Amino acid sequence: MRIKLSVFIALLVATVAVLPASVVAYMFYQQMHIAVEQTTKQNLALQSSLTGEKLTYRMEVLLSGLALFAREKGEAEFELSTKREINNRLRQFLNTYRIVNSLYLLDAKGQVVTGIGAAKKHVIKENFAAKPEFSIKPEPHGSFIFFDNSQLVHSVENPYGVAIITPVFNKRHELTSYLLSIIPSQDLPQLIGKHSKQFKVAFYHQGSWLAGDYWEANADINDYIHDIDIGLPNYGNLLSVSIHIAEPADRLMFAVEEAMTPIYGVGATLCLATLLFSFFIARYITASLSRFYQHINSLQAGVKDDYHPKFWVVELHNLYQIFNKMQLTIGQQLSNLQSKNSELKQADILRQQYLSQVESLNKELEEKVQERTQTLEETLKLVEESSVVLERVIRYRRELQGLDNIAVIELTLKYLKQSLPQMDMALIIQGDRYHQAAMKQTQAVFDLEQVLNKSMALGEEQWHQGVSALDDGTPVLRLGRNGSGLGCLALKQMPSSQFQHCLLMFVKELGSYLEIRKLTAELDFLARTDALTQLGNRKLFDETLEGFETQLDTEVGLFIIDVNGLKQVNDNKGHEVGDALLQKVAELIRHCSGGITDKCFRLGGDEYAIILAGDELKQSQTLYKRLLEEQPKMNFAFDVMGGYSGFSCSIGFASTANTIFSMLYSVADQNMYQVKREHYRDARTKKMA
Numbered sequence: 001m002r003i004k005l006s007v008f009i010a011l012l013v014a015t016v017a018v019l020p021a022s023v024v025a026y027m028f029y030q031q032m033h034i035a036v037e038q039t040t041k042q043n044l045a046l047q048s049s050l051t052g053e054k055l056t057y058r059m060e061v062l063l064s065g066l067a068l069f070a071r072e073k074g075e076a077e078f079e080l081s082t083k084r085e086i087n088n089r090l091r092q093f094l095n096t097y098r099i100v101n102s103l104y105l106l107d108a109k110g111q112v113v114t115g116i117g118a119a120k121k122h123v124i125k126e127n128f129a130a131k132p133e134f135s136i137k138p139e140p141h142g143s144f145i146f147f148d149n150s151q152l153v154h155s156v157e158n159p160y161g162v163a164i165i166t167p168v169f170n171k172r173h174e175l176t177s178y179l180l181s182i183i184p185s186q187d188l189p190q191l192i193g194k195h196s197k198q199f200k201v202a203f204y205h206q207g208s209w210l211a212g213d214y215w216e217a218n219a220d221i222n223d224y225i226h227d228i229d230i231g232l233p234n235y236g237n238l239l240s241v242s243i244h245i246a247e248p249a250d251r252l253m254f255a256v257e258e259a260m261t262p263i264y265g266v267g268a269t270l271c272l273a274t275l276l277f278s279f280f281i282a283r284y285i286t287a288s289l290s291r292f293y294q295h296i297n298s299l300q301a302g303v304k305d306d307y308h309p310k311f312w313v314v315e316l317h318n319l320y321q322i323f324n325k326m327q328l329t330i331g332q333q334l335s336n337l338q339s340k341n342s343e344l345k346q347a348d349i350l351r352q353q354y355l356s357q358v359e360s361l362n363k364e365l366e367e368k369v370q371e372r373t374q375t376l377e378e379t380l381k382l383v384e385e386s387s388v389v390l391e392r393v394i395r396y397r398r399e400l401q402g403l404d405n406i407a408v409i410e411l412t413l414k415y416l417k418q419s420l421p422q423m424d425m426a427l428i429i430q431g432d433r434y435h436q437a438a439m440k441q442t443q444a445v446f447d448l449e450q451v452l453n454k455s456m457a458l459g460e461e462q463w464h465q466g467v468s469a470l471d472d473g474t475p476v477l478r479l480g481r482n483g484s485g486l487g488c489l490a491l492k493q494m495p496s497s498q499f500q501h502c503l504l505m506f507v508k509e510l511g512s513y514l515e516i517r518k519l520t521a522e523l524d525f526l527a528r529t530d531a532l533t534q535l536g537n538r539k540l541f542d543e544t545l546e547g548f549e550t551q552l553d554t555e556v557g558l559f560i561i562d563v564n565g566l567k568q569v570n571d572n573k574g575h576e577v578g579d580a581l582l583q584k585v586a587e588l589i590r591h592c593s594g595g596i597t598d599k600c601f602r603l604g605g606d607e608y609a610i611i612l613a614g615d616e617l618k619q620s621q622t623l624y625k626r627l628l629e630e631q632p633k634m635n636f637a638f639d640v641m642g643g644y645s646g647f648s649c650s651i652g653f654a655s656t657a658n659t660i661f662s663m664l665y666s667v668a669d670q671n672m673y674q675v676k677r678e679h680y681r682d683a684r685t686k687k688m689a
């Protein structure tokens, strides 16, 4: 039989469609099985719990009954009753609680007094206390005893039972006796009443079967164990019982089957419906596709056919056109998107460039700010240092006052070394012994003579405001203003500009100090020098003489020399000639006192003075003699009082050897006038002669 292609494809599609349905059905079955199993287990747990609750409740009712009975009977003084009365009461209790099959009264030592029950004839005569399982404990509280005694439970098949020992107290709370209740374990199921036939129930104590259904544990049985402990506060131990409850496996299977039955039907129907639906749909689609294919072939072959497309083919065609349009639109959108993307990328590149520019500008700015901050910090530091240097300069200025050149050099170098401790330097001050001090400071470093000569030889244009350099490169700083030639500071290396500034401050200070000192010295000299004769003037004379006033052990001698007839010279020859005469006299005095003393003065007008002190006095005669001898040799002739020519002086002398110091001048002056008078007398005599 030939099967059409469309039918074959439809069958294939239907089969493929049914497969997942079968898998789903199988999984559903599995899940159902697990669910039923879990439900069964939960049911078993519930049942066993319920059973335990029931057993506990019934046993507690019984125990409470026993306690009540013991209290009532204990207070009614059991021991006072006859055995018959006691038995009647025990029987009444048994009738109320039928689960107890025997009830005995024991005395306080555990000896059976009397009792009612199935095993009465077996145990009544025996001593319960002697049996290990019934040993009465010394404590006056109740206890549970599991035993294995077919006689007591009156059953050979199931010899197990539970004995309950309940203490009995009298009104004075004294233990008088015990009640012994026997419960055969075979009666335990009665306590829980009827239970569903679908479950098996059994009671165990410490792994030993007591009562109920007995079954071997195996895989086909679902069972559940529930342990219960029953007890009351006045009991010394607990009644421990395990309740085993089970449901056979075939029951579980049955339950699963039962649950699945309707689903099987639904599943099968679904599968069949899927099969049929898939088949017809596939058949329909393949048939129309095949007709469509034939139509295309006919079109290609140029054959006309009466093809009418099915509505879904039209729909498909429409769908295709929609897709086509969508494709076009989406393509356009995509190209738009692409161009936007490229624009965005371009913008991104520009942004990146801008950002990097901003970043580099920021960096530059940061560097500038840092640079500025550094400069500022340096300036601040400089200002700080400058103020420190300024303080030092002020201190230096104070300390400079009144020092000689050596001390000045030492002090200056000490201050400069504070700022430039590592720098070798030499300070040269023109004048007295400058180089010894400088050499001391910088012995092996400079050739001071050479430095001085070279620095003095520097032309004005080579001197700079700051540090100048010699031809060998030695840095030098000049002391004082242009042309003052006070000296210089020579350095081994060129200092940094910061230190140059510091050095300049000190050097300027030193220069101005030296200049002032020099000017002061010049002024001083001028103030104490006679301008015409260059001898010391009256002021210097007074100071010199006063200087000796306090030197009491030094002998002082004084010559007063006065020119004779100066007025006439002035009058006759003119003032210039008078001046020349005064200068000649000064020369004479300087000449005669040479090698003896340099303390020669012009006191004013035509009056001169020579001071001798100490050893100089030894040559006073020599000096006097020289003055007398040298006067006529002076080549200065003029007429005095019309006829007299030649030059002469009147000389007076006094010494502290023969007069007091305060009278020294006036004595010398008087002596001089005495000589002058004699001179004029002689002159008059000569003239008259």
Ligand SMILES: Nc1nc2c(ncn2[C@@H]2O[C@H](COP(=O)(O)OP(=O)(O)OP(=O)(O)O)[C@@H](O)[C@H]2O)c(=O)[nH]1
Pocket (backbone or CB within 6 Å): 562, 563, 564, 565, 566, 567, 568, 570, 574, 575, 576, 577, 578, 579, 582, 604, 605, 606, 676
């Ligand atoms: N050329 C000149 N004459 C002076 C100077 N100082 C004072 N005289 C003059 O010296 C003269 C001093 O006169 P006197 O005291 O009489 O001295 P004298 O003429 O030498 O007479 P005797 O001292 O008595 O010998 C005065 O005429 C002064 O004017 C001076 O610096 N130059």
